[in-house]
Amino acid sequence: xxxxxxxxxxxxxxxxxxxxxxxxxxxxxxxxxxxxxxxxxxxxxxxxxxxxxxxxxxxxxxxxxxxxxxxxxxxxxxxxxxxxxxxxxxxxxxxxxxxxxxxxxxxxxxxxxxxxxxxxxxxxxxxxxxxxxxxxxxxxxxxxxxxxxxxxxxxxxxxxxxxxxxxxxxxxxxxxxxxxxxxxxxxxxxxxxxxxxxxxxxxxxx
Numbered sequence: 001x002x003x004x005x006x007x008x009x010x011x012x013x014x015x016x017x018x019x020x021x022x023x024x025x026x027x028x029x030x031x032x033x034x035x036x037x038x039x040x041x042x043x044x045x046x047x048x049x050x051x052x053x054x055x056x057x058x059x060x061x062x063x064x065x066x067x068x069x070x071x072x073x074x075x076x077x078x079x080x081x082x083x084x085x086x087x088x089x090x091x092x093x094x095x096x097x098x099x100x101x102x103x104x105x106x107x108x109x110x111x112x113x114x115x116x117x118x119x120x121x122x123x124x125x126x127x128x129x130x131x132x133x134x135x136x137x138x139x140x141x142x143x144x145x146x147x148x149x150x151x152x153x154x155x156x157x158x159x160x161x162x163x164x165x166x167x168x169x170x171x172x173x174x175x176x177x178x179x180x181x182x183x184x185x186x187x188x189x190x191x192x193x194x195x196x197x198x199x200x201x202x203x204x205x206x
Contacts, residue, residue, distance in 0.1 A: 010065060014197075017060040018190040022183075025053045029182050038174060042101040046094055054086040057193070066202035078201060085196040089189045096188070100181040108177030116173070 005012060032045030058079065062068045070078050100108070 013065045014061070014194055017057070017065060018194070020060070021053050021057045022186045022190060024056060025049055025186055026179065026182055028052060030179070033175060033178065038105075038178065039102060042097045042178065046097050047090065050086075050090045050093060054083065054090070057086070058082050061197055061202070066197065068202050081201045082197070085201060086193065089192050089196075092192075093185045093189050096185040097178075097181060100184070101178045105174055105177065108181065109173040112173040112176045112180070 028049035029041055029046065032049065033041035036045055061082075062078075068075075068078060
């Protein structure tokens with residue numbers, strides 16, 4: 001196990017810090033979304049959190065992944081190459097977020113709604129319709145005006161009543177779609193950044 005880790009340390013450590021960078025990116029995205037709104041989080045907020053993540057990624061990649069020892073002009077050149085490559089993937093990320101996150105927001109939200117409802121229907125079939133009706137009639141969070149199980153199940157489309165009511169009142173389909181697009185974009189960016197870092201930025205001299 002130790003030999004495996006030592007042999008593949010570069011890839012493993014890159015994945016670890018790549019995940020941390022991605023988590024930082026997602027946390028900042030969610031924060032900007034909460035503070036400044038959905039559209040801002042997918043435009044200038046997305047650019048700002050990418051800049052912060054670029055600085056974090058360079059520091060961790062240099063110190064822990066590729067263990068670069070450059071100094072002076074060589075370090076400045078290295079940093080410049082890193083920033084240039086990251087700006088390229090930042091533009092790609094911005095395009096994905098603008099198109100997928102903003103332009104396709106309505107379609108994405110509808111898709112998320114469909115997926116959640118489909119999942120709840122599976123849960124309902126798994127626990128049984130009688131149980132779902134009983135839970136719907138006894139659930140304290142059932143909306144006012146619904147007094148019988150059949151009405152509750154009808155309103156939620158046959159899905160598990162309590163779960164459906166709880167989930168649909170707690171999650172925002174558009175935000176969920178934005179996060180899904182963000183994760184997709186980050187996966188592509190992480191892979192491309194590793195290739196650039198390995199072949200261009202921290203390329204070891206023979």
